[in-house]
Amino acid sequence: MTVSVVQFGGSNCDRDAVRALDRIGVDAERVWHEDGLPADTEGVVLPGGFSYGDYLRAGAMAAHSPIMNEVREAAEAGIPVLGVCNGAQIGSESRLTPGAFTTNASARFQCEHVHLRVENADTPWTAAYEAGEVVSLPIAHGEGRFEIEDERYEALVDDDRVLFRYCDADGDVTDAANPNGSTGNVAGVLGESKNVAVLMPHPERASLEELGGVDGQGVLEGFA
Ligand SMILES: NC(=O)CC[C@H](N)C(=O)O
Numbered sequence: 169m170t171v172s173v174v175q176f177g178g179s180n181c182d183r184d185a186v187r188a189l190d191r192i193g194v195d196a197e198r199v200w201h202e203d204g205l206p207a208d209t210e211g212v213v214l215p216g217g218f219s220y221g222d223y224l225r226a227g228a229m230a231a232h233s234p235i236m237n238e239v240r241e242a243a244e245a246g247i248p249v250l251g252v253c254n255g256a257q258i259g260s261e262s263r264l265t266p267g268a269f270t271t272n273a274s275a276r277f278q279c280e281h282v283h284l285r286v287e288n289a290d291t292p293w294t295a296a297y298e299a300g301e302v303v304s305l306p307i308a309h310g311e312g313r314f315e316i317e318d319e320r321y322e323a324l325v326d327d328d329r330v331l332f333r334y335c336d337a338d339g340d341v342t343d344a345a346n347p348n349g350s351t352g353n354v355a356g357v358l359g360e361s362k363n364v365a366v367l368m369p370h371p372e373r374a375s376l377e378e379l380g381g382v383d384g385q386g387v388l389e390g391f392a
Pocket residue numbers: 215216217218219222226252253254255277308309310311312
């Protein structure tokens with residue numbers, strides 16, 4: 169599998185994503201957005217960072233890069249597509265995934281380790297976990313609050329498209345464990361099909377024991 173990690177002006181987690189994929193034996197390369205997706209692309213990562221300085225809204229400008237049309241076509245063709253943090257914001261701004269990521273309830277940039285509960289383990293991104301398992305991943309965002317209209321939220325839950333929720337160390341989904349005010353403590357969701365997913369926490373930053381754990385590797389195994 170050759171994964172294209174799409175770099176926009178201001179992306180800053182693209183190298184981390186390539187290295188984290190390399191550690192699990194997945195070939196990945198950084199692709200500058202203006203160059204388009206290489207013909208041999210078998211997977212796409214939209215990495216974290218501050219594309220275009222988060223001007224207008226985080227992810228709003230990158231979503232208008234022509235490469236996103238190619239990413240959409242790839243997604244529709246069944247190629248795995250994962251958006252992480254700023255990549256999640258780009259995914260939702262591109263309508264690849266539902267809802268929006270807005271300013272944290274704290275109105276501050278938050279950088280911390282959080283607990284996540286695996287809601288649906290029957291997806292390529294979560295198959296390495298058990299449903300209900302609690303994992304620990306870092307977050308680092310100012311606009312990570314997942315918001316969606318009530319009716320669409322209910323449909324999302326009914327369709328089992330919630331991947332992760334913020335929780336406490338025991339797996340209880342509480343307001344206190346919600347770092348940013350996300351609807352239903354949602355931290356990651358599927359697109360219309362299971363090959364497309366976005367999440368705000370950073371799996372690529374949780375893929376090396378020396379850096380605090382490898383709980384994120386399971387998400388990246390969606391490309392393995
Ligand atoms: N780590 C990131 O990708 C940050 C995303 C975005 N710049 C934000 O602050 O919300």
